[in-house]
Amino acid sequence: MPPIIRVENLRKTWSGNTVLDGITFDVGEGEIVAIIGPSGVGKTTLLRCIASLERPDSGKIYFKGKNITKNGEYTKKRIGMIFQEFNLIPRLTVLMNVLTGRLGYTSKVASLLGIFSKEDIEIAVNNIRRVRLHNKINEKVSKLSGGERQRVGIARALTQEPDVILADEPISNLDPKTGEKILSDLVRISKEDDLTVIMSLHQINYAKKFADRIIGLNKGRIVFDGYPEALTDDVIRRIYT
Amino acid sequence: MIAGKIQSTEDLRYETFRKKEIVVVIVSFLLFLLSSAFVGLSPHNFLELPKMTKLFEFPNLSLLPRLLQASLETLAIAYVSTFMATVVSLFLGILAAKNLTPHVIVYYIARTVIMIARTIPDIIWGLLLIAAVGLGAVQGVFAIAIHSTGMLGRFFAEAIEEIDPRPLEALEIAGASYSQKIVYGIIPQVLPAYINYTLYMFDHNVRAAIVLGMFGIGGLGFEFLIKLRLFEYDDVFAILLAIFVLLFAVERLSAYMRGKVMG
Numbered sequence: 001m002p003p004i005i006r007v008e009n010l011r012k013t014w015s016g017n018t019v020l021d022g023i024t025f026d027v028g029e030g031e032i033v034a035i036i037g038p039s040g041v042g043k044t045t046l047l048r049c050i051a052s053l054e055r056p057d058s059g060k061i062y063f064k065g066k067n068i069t070k071n072g073e074y075t076k077k078r079i080g081m082i083f084q085e086f087n088l089i090p091r092l093t094v095l096m097n098v099l100t101g102r103l104g105y106t107s108k109v110a111s112l113l114g115i116f117s118k119e120d121i122e123i124a125v126n127n128i129r130r131v132r133l134h135n136k137i138n139e140k141v142s143k144l145s146g147g148e149r150q151r152v153g154i155a156r157a158l159t160q161e162p163d164v165i166l167a168d169e170p171i172s173n174l175d176p177k178t179g180e181k182i183l184s185d186l187v188r189i190s191k192e193d194d195l196t197v198i199m200s201l202h203q204i205n206y207a208k209k210f211a212d213r214i215i216g217l218n219k220g221r222i223v224f225d226g227y228p229e230a231l232t233d234d235v236i237r238r239i240y241t
Numbered sequence: 242m243i244a245g246k247i248q249s250t251e252d253l254r255y256e257t258f259r260k261k262e263i264v265v266v267i268v269s270f271l272l273f274l275l276s277s278a279f280v281g282l283s284p285h286n287f288l289e290l291p292k293m294t295k296l297f298e299f300p301n302l303s304l305l306p307r308l309l310q311a312s313l314e315t316l317a318i319a320y321v322s323t324f325m326a327t328v329v330s331l332f333l334g335i336l337a338a339k340n341l342t343p344h345v346i347v348y349y350i351a352r353t354v355i356m357i358a359r360t361i362p363d364i365i366w367g368l369l370l371i372a373a374v375g376l377g378a379v380q381g382v383f384a385i386a387i388h389s390t391g392m393l394g395r396f397f398a399e400a401i402e403e404i405d406p407r408p409l410e411a412l413e414i415a416g417a418s419y420s421q422k423i424v425y426g427i428i429p430q431v432l433p434a435y436i437n438y439t440l441y442m443f444d445h446n447v448r449a450a451i452v453l454g455m456f457g458i459g460g461l462g463f464e465f466l467i468k469l470r471l472f473e474y475d476d477v478f479a480i481l482l483a484i485f486v487l488l489f490a491v492e493r494l495s496a497y498m499r500g501k502v503m504g
Contacts, residue, residue, distance in 0.1 A: 053410055076416035087407040091429040100425050104416020112424050153411075160415050 021220030101159030334397025359391025
């Protein structure tokens with residue numbers, strides 16, 4: 001069986017700056033992978049390439065063995081994403097924001113009037129329950145705290161019923177305590193559903209605590225790829241210099 | 242200390258009013274003098290202004306009930322035209338927004354349509370329509386609707402261009418279609434501005450409907466012109482009273498509703 005995500009020799013340059021300089025790795029089904037490295041090292045660009053939000057200059061990305069580098073359509077719905085800035089619609093309620101995760105599945109005309117099937121609503125409500133926001137289901141997102149907003153973001157991604165969740169610095173806009181709780185919820189739910197997670201993280205201790213595997217990036221290249229136990233102080237120094 | 246001149250004490254350079262600002266003030270005043278001479282404005286013209294009060298006669302209040310129909314007609318012209326303009330300019334605004342237009346050619350066509358509709362005043366649209374089709378309230382409706390479509394189309398396009406694009410990425414990943422992105426990602430973000438502009442436009446259009454009325458389109462403006470021509474100044478001032486009440490009520494209502502939307 002092919003790996004669920006395969007990244008092959010990925011390169012990306014931003015106005016003369018090489019951000020990704022030949023990245024290659026596989027991710028197996030159900031793996032929780034943390035990507036760490038100094039800021040501006042290309043963690044976000046890497047995730048956005050996998051999500052088809054950016055095109056790499058060269059290299060290939062496979063999803064379940066299918067080349068998706070130039071065909072983002074195929075991965076829509078099946079790869080969910082959680083964003084550093086949450087990327088929610090503040091004027092809509094928690095439920096409506098989460099329901100947008102179903103848009104790829106619903107009949108177009110009905111969805112334009114805000115009509116969703118009973119199943120779609122059940123999926124959304126269930127996910128809101130799982131991130132423990134059911135008592136705020138009808139609140140506008142603009143009224144929520146940062147931590148609550150990211151919970152909405154997680155519920156929305158889950159509501160896509162994806163195979164893979166990409167999380168781009170999901171907790172760097174939150175205080176450490178809230179961030180840790182949210183990360184542990186994300187990992188717990190992903191394990192329950194056998195989801196594959198690729199997340200970029202600032203905090204090494206959280207990467208060690210929550211990930212099955214850590215990839216260390218430096219200057220656009222992978223300088224570490226292994227179990228959290230193998231991430232010694234020496235290795236960390238190598239990643240962050 | 243000399244304004245408009247860069248000065249220095251030791252190693253600090255400073256200026257008070259900037260040279261440019263002083264030039265702007267002087268140039269605008271000179272332009273005023275020049276334009277006044279051009280239109281033949283002289284001080285004694287100001288002394289003639291009070292002549293207006295000689296026209297005054299106590300408003301013929303018994304006329305007011307009979308003005309109800311004309312007032313409703315004015316309001317209806319404004320409402321129908323604003324409604325049509327809002328619907329059309331919503332689509333036109335989407336086509337004319339850089340971040341949402343389906344194609345660059347569509348963008349330029351939409352921008353051009355908006356520009357033409359907007360720059361030509363509603364009265365001129367009205368006179369053209371009357372010349373082409375003939376007199377009638379419907380001509381007023383279309384005239385105001387065309388101009389408003391241009392005004393709103395431009396506002397809407399700009400509001401759309403200013404939205405936060407990040408939620409759209411989330412919708413993209415969820416597999417949302419173009420129309421779903423508009424309904425879930427764009428409209429909720431621009432709705433307060435839309436409602437605001439539309440209410441403002443309605444307020445403006447009631448005034449436009451009164452002015453256009455004088456060109457035979459009907460409503461309060463038409464009544465005003467007839468009575469003015471007949472020198473029936475007690476009726477003229479009754480109509481002015483009605484216009485004042487109508488505009489004041491519309492303005493207050495529009496301000497109240499805008500407050501509700503923003504709050």
